[in-house]
Amino acid sequence: MVFVMKAFKNFARRAAALFSLLAVLSATFFVGASAQQTKQKPRLSEDQLILHVLNRLGFGARPGDVERVRALGVENYIKQQLNPASISDEVADAKVRNLPVLSMSTAELYAKYPNPGLLLRQLQREGKLPEDLAQLRDERNGIAAQPNAKDSGAMSKDDAKSGDEMKAPSDRSEYRRAIRDYYIKNNLRPPQQLIQELHASRILRAVYSERQLQEVLVDFWTNHFNVFAGKGADRWLLVSYDRDTIRPHTMGKFRDLLLATAQSPAMLFYLDNFQSVSPDAPQGGARQNRRQFEQGQRGGLQGMPGGQGMGRGLGRGLGRGLGQADRDLRQEARRREQQDNPEMSKEQQQGQRAKRGINENYARELMELHTLGVDGGYTQKDVQEVARCFTGWTIFDPRGISSRVAPQMADQAGKFYFNPRLHDDGEKLVLGHKIPAGGGINDGLMVLDILSKHPSTAKFIATKLAVKFVTDNPSPSLVERIASAYTRSDGDIRETLRAIFTTPEFIAPDMYRAKIKTPFELAVSAVRTLGGETNGGPAFHQWIARMGEPIYGYQAPTGYPDTAEDWVNTGALLERLNFGLALANNRIPGTRVNLDRFATDGKSASADKTQTMERFLAVLLQGDVSPNTRQTLLKQVSEPLPEMTEKSAKAGAMDDEDEALLTDAPPRGRRELARADFGPINSEMVKIVGLILGSPEFQRQ
Template sequence: MTRAVFTPYNKEVHHERKFIMKRETRGSFNFKFAKGRAAAAALAIAVTGALTISAIMPVVADTKSKATSAALTADQKIIHLLNRLGYGPRPGDVERVKRMGIDKYIDLQLHPERIDDPGIEARLANFPSLRMSLTEIQQKYPPPQLLARELGLKQGKGVNLQPPGEGADENQKREYRQQVMAYYQENGLRPPQFLLQELQAQKIIRAAYSERQLQEAMTDFWFNHFNIFWAKNADRNLTTDYEMNVIRPHTMGKFKDLLMATAKSPAMLVYLDNFQSMSPDAQLPQMRRGGQLQRRPGAPGNVLGNPRPGQGANDPLYRQQQIDRQTQRDQMRNPDQMTQQQRQAQAAKGLQKRKAGINENYAREIMELHTLGVEGGYTQKDVQEVARCLTGWTLDRPRQGTQFVFREFMHDNGEKTVLGQKIPAGGGIKDGEMVIDILAHQPSTAKFISTKLVRRFVSDTPPAALVDRVTAVYTKSDGDIREMLRTIFTSPEFNSREAYRAKIKSPFELAVSAVRALGADVNAPLQTAQFIAKMGQPLYLYQAPTGYPDRADQWVNTGALLERLNFGLALTTNKLRGAAFDIKRAAGSVDMADRQGIMDKAIGSLLYGDISPQTRTVLEKQLKDGVAV
């Protein structure tokens, strides 16, 4: 068993820290604090113990027989509601919901547009990227390689932003990084890493302080369901738009609308590579003088421009020269002033460089992960047909990943059959839109989405009867997410003793709920985000399209529990940069010299008295003598 020992830190090594955690392989938890820190010691012991207990409580419960099937008390119902519909109660929230009534609180959370939330905008004011368009983000936060390519930076001007090649030594790499940062600073630009930091910060702040708690929980749920990886290529610049303008506005609307929005999202098109999917028979458009692209009636396919005598129309060198000349002219213009034909010419350059072909990545994931599920009844042939329907769903400027556009010349215009339904030839963009409609109305989709929602809000083992009822609501309401949620929150299964504290909190949920329970003020959440990553959940950086698994075994392990202890200690002793915790305010009327009273107060705030006699005995023993027990 792991033991965490807290001892005074050597000031010669690190003058800012007073405590250190050491991992050993015996005993339990041993906390040692400097003299005169009785209140801090009591609170730290209570909080770190409570955070650990909250992490493993469902696992412990599973190893024992159900002690009782008694109904939840009125307070427990409210605590359960606040923990599931959002990120846990703040001081005073239980009393507020009690005055309002549970039914009214649920209805209000299901309609976030009715909730005044003025404080959150002030907290988000320092994150300008949240209010920027895709074009503005691209201009303010360009990646270094895009600077070199698109802004006309040449070595002759004394600037070389091309990254060093393979075999470069550390001095070359360091010089490159210094040049890049100097250019950013001199030109009022910022690297894309700042976008990630602002995304992580706003997520923590919204979850901790927004009155629209259910909207924050559903934004997190749907982002994870339609997961993308921030660090993949242009998604560094596209993820902010994805969360703000694709996921967030559709959290409680119709599932079909959300599915369509993600399918046309630049971030998803890049993440699952559909932006480069094109028919093997695609005919690149013809280029004429003046930079306009137009295919002549009856013109042979794959012809760009008019070859000079002696040059073949399909000569690769000639084709490349024509495209390069057009691209150079385009780069001299403001890209925002380019016509659609000029942008298509720029896109054609990229398409010419790669072999035409259909990419099945998105077609497979939209069925397996987004709609039907693994056992949803589709075949490999369906994957191929869906991929054909989605050819030509691409980006206006692929290198920048700006906005969705349908390119007819990339599309497979033949007849298709998806899940037994015919899609006529010549449909163009409507082929893909028909696929979205077909998938959204499949019985397998209704059950798959219902199961995931019940798992998220009720239990890792979703009650079958509740899943069936929610599935029926999906079908009857045409995929109305709000009505599905209402069915869950008002169900006997949701309000049961079996569901109470049955879910393990993810690192993100744990960190935010601790901030809320203690009334801490987090105004610069970078280190909080770092702690969440240490606990196993780096925000926006899960690489697989599955998203983070929503089950206990993902979060319960020795290393994760130790990091939860570290987080609790850092938060309660004001060692978490950017976060302020007022122990006197948290103690309320309890005498600061009363260690037992302080610990009881903390346990009450975090666990609301739901603590076993054995655990209380361990914590009291720790508090009394500071030795392992």
């Protein structure tokens, strides 16, 4: 492999040559009936091959997809998918056009979807908090409860006896309603709607996009560079993360993707780097201010790698550096906080400031999870040095308060910028590479270069891709071949993928249906296979969450694990079966499947149950199902078990008191969703489809 690396200095031309060679080879794997291979080695049938590719490069086959790919040729299909820009995608584009958040800047999102708590506090400071809202908030917080607390507040044992008397401190729903009214009156929207639209966009594109591989990769890289929507400002920052960070870079150079994530406000916030500052960074004082004002101006201008366009705001507004403006903002926020907390002591203020300093989180995860892997050969010292390199990579106004505090800078809210004032400009040593003093933002850029070229990164990314696209247990030789494709192409993701799709392992018969679908893949593929329609709304997302994979809902930076054991457990499997039933029975609000369209002769398909069953086995699993499953289904349709009475069925159901989901949907709505899961199933067809969707075969891809 060292030989390969050396030999391909002039890689572009030669790699192209190599690829064409591979392409020829692969063509024989795909369709060529080369005589040597017949009989001895079992191979996938053509239909199996097509399905395999549609499942692994996408989210399953819609009605007609198999025929389309057969006509186009599998290799051509793969080639097309590797060039998503060449595929027109009007249907998906039209679907997501109804989601306004997708085209809004972070600043606009902060203004339109404000955090209620923050908004109320700001309104109060400005003396604009409506009286009724103020009163309700105080009630909720227990102030108003005090005057008459004599009865309810006495804490004797007797009082605690009755659970009935223990209500929430005050009526939260009234408070919530008042906030909602204020939002409506002022043309604002609640933040949970923002994340719901983002969920919907992911679901809609996965279901409807012709650029299936692109969507699979969005899913993959979003998970590789995981960000959790539940962490503070990330809810607002994720829109840009999906649109500006992940999507444009899914198949480009890994280094560009890495840089995009390193400079994404979502990641900077999630892994705390926006707070990571050199311990030597000056902490204020008028004299310093002037000096840093000038520095900030310079820094703001030079700190714009990759044309992020951050300099734009400088000409406007105060005509000063973002660093200075950001500092003004923080000072203003601090001043207001002190106004609110007049008793705040010097000690307290110092306590708060004591937080300032280096934060190693991003540096560690950058190496452990994004590039080298946990055994990738770095030390704690490297973590510290890398953290120093990224000091000053921060976010302007991370929580979007500038729209009220400094409106002239508001359009910059929630954007990345490099603040040289906060940067540790000393010399660093990273993985044996010297990073000279005075490099400013280039320190971080150099680190990203070192990491993306590192052999451990090639191996780590190759392994993750192999697990995603080929098998839970990729052989070392497969990983090595993928890794060398990565290295040869200077970390080109598209070329790396091409290497995977042309490797014999990818289409080996024992890879067929060898991967367990993730909950997201299962839900999306079920809708696609049945040719269903969905609005990607909260009800649909809730099912994905119940099966274990809420979108942007994984707390730890590792992202969701991706092997069978991680997805299959009793609770999750039961949810999968129930999802299939709910879908087939049209019990998911906002999602519809029309099973009648598959009726063999236009009339009700229940006429001949066996025929119906075969028809749906063909639709959902290409008729490719174990004799045992077929036998069982046959039995089910010919000798169905007696139905329960309405009464005994009801006894099993009960009011759902689901805990708050990530989306903070109001409890009433949640209960409606939950109740919608139950319901009689009138049609044998629905039962058959529900059973097939829940079968082991459909859990696989």
